[in-house]
Amino acid sequence: MLELFLGILTAMGGFVEIGELTFAVNAGSKFGYGLLWVAAVGTIGIIVYGEMAGRVAAVRGQPVFNLIRERVGFDAGLVTLVAAVAVNVLTCAAEIGAIALVWQLFVDWPYRAWVAVAFVFLALAVWVLPFQWIERVFGLGGLLLVVFLAVAVMEAPDLAEVGAAFMPRMPALESTQEYLLYAYYSVALLSSIMLPYEVYFYSSGAVEDRWKPADVRRNRLIVVLGFVLGSLLCVALIIVGSQFFGPRHVEPQLPGVVATSAAAHFGVAGLLIAIGGMFFAFAGAAIETALSAAYGIAQFFGWPWGRFRPPREASRFTITWLAVFALATAVILTGVDPVSVVEYSIVFSVVILPLTYLPLLLVAGDRRIMGEYANGPIARALGWLYMGIVTVAALAAIPLLILTHGGQG
Amino acid sequence: MRWHAARWVRWLQVAVGLSIVGALGFATFVAVTGKPQSTLYITLGELRSRAAESLEIARGSAASRLTPNFVRAQAAQLASRIASLRDALADAETHDGGVADARTARPLSERLLALTRELAERADTPSAARPIERELGAIVERLVPLARSARPG
Amino acid sequence: MSGASRTRSRSAGIDRSIHLVRDVVDHEVVDAHQLPCGSVDDLELELDPRDGLRPVALLIGPGAWQRRLPSWLAVVARWIAGSAEARVPWSEIAYIGERVALRRTAEELGLGSADRRLGRWIARIPGG
Numbered sequence: 001m002l003e004l005f006l007g008i009l010t011a012m013g014g015f016v017e018i019g020e021l022t023f024a025v026n027a028g029s030k031f032g033y034g035l036l037w038v039a040a041v042g043t044i045g046i047i048v049y050g051e052m053a054g055r056v057a058a059v060r061g062q063p064v065f066n067l068i069r070e071r072v073g074f075d076a077g078l079v080t081l082v083a084a085v086a087v088n089v090l091t092c093a094a095e096i097g098a099i100a101l102v103w104q105l106f107v108d109w110p111y112r113a114w115v116a117v118a119f120v121f122l123a124l125a126v127w128v129l130p131f132q133w134i135e136r137v138f139g140l141g142g143l144l145l146v147v148f149l150a151v152a153v154m155e156a157p158d159l160a161e162v163g164a165a166f167m168p169r170m171p172a173l174e175s176t177q178e179y180l181l182y183a184y185y186s187v188a189l190l191s192s193i194m195l196p197y198e199v200y201f202y203s204s205g206a207v208e209d210r211w212k213p214a215d216v217r218r219n220r221l222i223v224v225l226g227f228v229l230g231s232l233l234c235v236a237l238i239i240v241g242s243q244f245f246g247p248r249h250v251e252p253q254l255p256g257v258v259a260t261s262a263a264a265h266f267g268v269a270g271l272l273i274a275i276g277g278m279f280f281a282f283a284g285a286a287i288e289t290a291l292s293a294a295y296g297i298a299q300f301f302g303w304p305w306g307r308f309r310p311p312r313e314a315s316r317f318t319i320t321w322l323a324v325f326a327l328a329t330a331v332i333l334t335g336v337d338p339v340s341v342v343e344y345s346i347v348f349s350v351v352i353l354p355l356t357y358l359p360l361l362l363v364a365g366d367r368r369i370m371g372e373y374a375n376g377p378i379a380r381a382l383g384w385l386y387m388g389i390v391t392v393a394a395l396a397a398i399p400l401l402i403l404t405h406g407g408q409g
Numbered sequence: 410m411r412w413h414a415a416r417w418v419r420w421l422q423v424a425v426g427l428s429i430v431g432a433l434g435f436a437t438f439v440a441v442t443g444k445p446q447s448t449l450y451i452t453l454g455e456l457r458s459r460a461a462e463s464l465e466i467a468r469g470s471a472a473s474r475l476t477p478n479f480v481r482a483q484a485a486q487l488a489s490r491i492a493s494l495r496d497a498l499a500d501a502e503t504h505d506g507g508v509a510d511a512r513t514a515r516p517l518s519e520r521l522l523a524l525t526r527e528l529a530e531r532a533d534t535p536s537a538a539r540p541i542e543r544e545l546g547a548i549v550e551r552l553v554p555l556a557r558s559a560r561p562g
Numbered sequence: 563m564s565g566a567s568r569t570r571s572r573s574a575g576i577d578r579s580i581h582l583v584r585d586v587v588d589h590e591v592v593d594a595h596q597l598p599c600g601s602v603d604d605l606e607l608e609l610d611p612r613d614g615l616r617p618v619a620l621l622i623g624p625g626a627w628q629r630r631l632p633s634w635l636a637v638v639a640r641w642i643a644g645s646a647e648a649r650v651p652w653s654e655i656a657y658i659g660e661r662v663a664l665r666r667t668a669e670e671l672g673l674g675s676a677d678r679r680l681g682r683w684i685a686r687i688p689g690g
Contacts, residue, residue, distance in 0.1 A: 060660060062590075069588045069601065073415040074630050077588075079422055105482045127689055177561050249461040249553055251454070253490070256483045257462050260469055267474040302590050302601035302622075304677060311690045315680035318690075351429075354421050362414050394425055399432035408451045409560075 004218055010139030011226025016233050017285035018098035018255065019091070019346040020192035021278070022339075024234050025258055027185050028241020029251050033165035036238055038186045040166050042193030043231035045389065047223055048382045049357055052364040052375070053199045054219035057206035059373045064203045064360060065299035071359040080355045081300050085324075087352055088197050088293040091345040092328035095286035096122070097338025098255055102279050105256045112333060119329040122286055123322060131208045131307035134287060141280025145233055147262050147273045152236035154265045155243035162239065177409065184400040184407055187393045188343075191350030193234060194390070197292040199356070204295040208308050216373060253339045255282075290328070294321035343407050350397045353390045361387055449501055449510060450559035456494045456518055457552040463487055463525045464545040470528065470538035477532045484529035491522045510559050514552070521548055582617060590661040591622060591650075591673070599673035602662060603627035606649065620655075620662070622673060623647040648672050 027035040057063050069077045100114035109117075126134065173179050206219070237258075244261045245252060252258050255278050262270035291307075298305035298317040305317040332338060361383045365375040375383060401407060466483055469475035475483075495518040501511035524541050531537040582605065591600050603626035606619040625647030628636040650671055656663045668674040684690040 062660065066590055071414045072418050074588060074603075074627055076415045076418045076422070078631075080418065101486065104486070105479050108478065108482050108485075175561055248465060249457055249549060250465065251458045252462065253458075254462075254483070254486055256479065256486065257465070260462075260465050260475070263469050263474045264465075268476055271475060271479065299590075300601075302598050304598050304674070311687075312681040312685040315677050315684050318684060319680060351425055355418055355425075358418055358421065359414055391421065391424075394421075395428045398429045399435070402432045402436045405448055405451060408448075409454060 004221060006136060006140075007218070007222040008226040008229070009143060010135050011222055012229040012233070013139040013142030013145075013281070014135075014198075014284050014288070015193075015227065015230025016142065016145055016237070016281050017091075017192075017195075018094055018278075018282050019195070019342050019349075020189075020234060021237060021255065021258060021281075022253065022342055023185065023188050023192050023346065024237035025241035025245060026251050027189055028238040028243075029245040030241075031171060031182060031185065032242045032246065033162055033238070034171040034182065035185055035189055036162065036165040036235060037168045038189045039193065039231060039234050039238060041168070041389070042190045043227060043234070044382070045190070045386045046194045046198065047227045048379065048386055049194070049199050049360065050202055050223045050227060051220055052360055052379065052383065053203035054206050054211070054223060055216050055373060056360065056364050056370070057203040058211040058215045058219055059213050059370055060363075061207060063207050063295060063299055064200050064356065065296040067363045068356065068359045069300050071363055077300065080352070081296055083352045084196060084200070084296055084356060085293045087345065087348045088289045088296075089324055089327050089331065090341065090348060091195070091197060092286050092289040092293075092324060093331040094338065094342040094345045095282045095289065096325075096328055097332045097341055098282045099279060099286065100332070101338060102255055102275055102282065105259075105275060112335075115329060115332050118283075118286075119325055122283065122290070123325050125283070126287055126291065126307070126321060126325075127311065131205070134307070135205065138280050138284030138287065142277060142284055144273050144277030145281060147266065147270055147277060148240055149232060149236040151244070151261050151265050151270075152239040155239060157239050157243055162235075177404075180400060180403050181407075181409060183396065184404045187350060187397050187400055188346050188407065190389075190393055191346050191353070191397070193231070194353060195346075195349050196353055196356050197289045197349075199360070200292040200295060201288045204292070204299075204306075208306050210308075213373065286325075286328070290321045290324040293324045294318075340406075347397050347401050347407075350390070351394050354387065354394050357387060357390060447508070449508060450556065450561065452494055452497050452501070453510060453514055453552070453556040453559050456491070456498070456514060456521070457549065457556040459487055459491050459494065460517075460521050460545060460549045460552050463491075463521065463528065464542065464549055467528055467538045467542035467545055470532065470535050471542055473535050477535075480538075481529045481532035484525050484532065488522060488525045488529060491518060491525055494518055495522055510555060514555060517548055517551060521545070524548075585658055586617070586620075586662060591620065591664065592661045593664050593668040593671070593673065594656075594666055595668075597668055597674070599664075599668035599671070600648070604629060617652050619652055620650040621647055622650060646676075 053064055056067065065081065068080055072080070096115060096118050099118045100111055103114045103117070104111055129137070173182060211219070240261050244264070250257065259271055259274040259278070262274035294317050295305060297320050303316045304314045306314060311318040331341070363369060365380055365383065367374040463484065466475065466480055466487070470480045495515065498511050498515040498518055501508055502515055524545055528538060528541050587602050587605060589602055590598055591602060593599050600622040602620050603623060604621035605617050606621055607615045608618045610616050623646045624639065624643040625645040628639045628645060631639060648671065650664065654664050654666060654671060656665045664671065669678070
């Protein structure tokens with residue numbers, strides 16, 4: 001029972017990372033409640049695919065990338081793997097940059113110094129901590145972001161207006177350029193909620209935690225409750241963007257600026273809680289992206305993997321996640337603007353999304369493999385509906401990025 | 410069943426590749442043939458936002474709801490971004506034949522940069538933030554309509 | 563490999579018709595201790611006058627999967643991953659289920675040597 005409770009809270013705390021934080025607040029500031037329905041659509045999507053990934057891992061004892069190779073073959077699978085690893089490295093870099101920005105707010109060292117510290121911290125955390133601890137510490141720490149839920153409440157939004165905004169509709173905007181920007185934000189927000197590494201990590205985690213077919217129901221509860229609660233944080237950030245930052249003409253790019261909304265209502269305590277929550281959320285995401293990449297490569301090539309094995313017994317897997325941290329750190333150390341890295345990581349994530357979801361959907365629905373646990377009518381209908389949605393988003397993402405001058409307008 | 414999956418995934422990869430190539434091609438085509446759209450409105454919008462953010466930091470500092478360390482570091486992070494925007498405006502002033510908006514905004518960005526740096530330097534004395542807050546407020550009030558009018562459409 | 567989709571094998575543990583492409587190729591290989599030791603990257607087949615094409619050995623390693631890539635990519639892959647290849651005779655298979663399970667350990671069969679080599683280095687680091 002406690003396990004279930006912790007699992008739900010961990011899923012909730014791990015929902016937000018730098019991309020989602022930035023895009024949600026900006027979505028609110030630019031478009032008011034106009035993108036709330038996208039947040040809802042994205043949340044249902046990640047629930048659908050998270051549930052499938054967990055179910056497949058529990059029933060077959062196979063995480064996602066084993067399945068991709070079996071299902072799709074070596075060549076097409078290799079392209080998917082390379083793309084997924086590249087996007088994971090980019091996302092990891094974004095999180096490391098964000099961690100450095102956040103630490104800088106406490107102790108005034110140069111940004112690059114903090115980046116190096118972040119690398120050492122993350123590598124040590126994964127090296128030393130057992131898997132469950134990694135999940136729990138950073139997942140539960142991310143719950144500090146609940147302070148933004150409190151901020152949203154304090155802003156006293158019109159609940160009827162908020163509720164109405166969950167119905168998919170296009171707001172009335174002033175120019176073609178604004179419609180393009182709205183479309184871009186829809187795709188980006190969707191992507192930031194349905195980030196592919198979350199699914200890879202969740203499915204490998206299920207195998208790390210030794211799930212069995214009996215855990216299928218527990219998987220469903222964790223996914224539904226955890227992700228719905230997590231989406232409340234996303235909704236809160238949109239509301240904060242709309243009610244706090246919009247009227248102040250702020251479209252924040254830096255995490256510290258977002259934290260000023262917590263300070264405005266709750267003083268220094270609010271500020272510290274907000275920044276603390278951000279640190280755990282970003283660090284958790286950095287770790288998940290690095291491990292996801294390592295899981296993917298090791299599983300695709302059939303290497304021993306997992307944090308349940310001591311590092312010397314899964315040596316290539318260990319070297320891989322260390323290499324991902326190192327590569328991500330190197331990307332950030334080139335001096336590239338971390339805000340831009342965040343933007344590109346979100347856009348490229350949605351571009352590869354259909355490539356990993358399709359094999360998962362096919363395996364989860366295959367009665368020969370899953371037996372009685374294969375996709376029922378609801379999972380099948382939603383699975384294919386979202387396959388269509390993410391494919392459209394994937395194809396539109398790069399054109400929209402270019403047409404909106406890199407998402408700026 | 411398995412070969413269907415390989416084929417679909419391959420089609421998806423091709424489709425995604427095409428969308429990227431197509432978009433890049435379109436962007437290049439527009440850049441080369443058509444009149445390049447001025448992106449000054451983007452710079453002005455960002456400047457307005459940074460100004461409002463500095464204002465928010467100043468407010469927080471004056472009300473003692475932000476730690477001095479935070480004020481110093483956040484103002485410094487903002488200052489470096491404002492400096493880049495200032496450079497972009499100086500560029501627009503000279504290159505685009507002195508677009509009126511750029512000419513108006515650049516001195517504002519200079520003042521904004523100076524104020525933000527001052528905010529960082531005097532982070533330990535909250536009372537020092539109050540006059541800075543007032544002047545930042547005035548700058549924001551000038552930048553809001555400027556950024557809005559520069560938007561296309 | 564296209565003609566040999568189905569095959570019968572009389573080795574112990576495999577006495578049903580298996581679909582080589584679907585159930586064997588690209589599936590994970592585990593040894594007697596359930597340790598992953600690669601994937602089935604390629605198959606060695608032989609032409610038997612009575613049974614047609616039948617599988618003789620599993621081929622595991624970069625050398626094996628590089629053959630499945632277009633030639634320019636294979637060169638890059640060879641530069642990154644080398645071209646080691648292990649040959650596991652069909653008789654070494656204990657059973658074919660979710661994964662291809664072998665009778666003996668990875669070490670005895672010459673699989674996963676890269677992991678073991680690296681593992682000796684990592685074991686020197688505290689916590690490894």
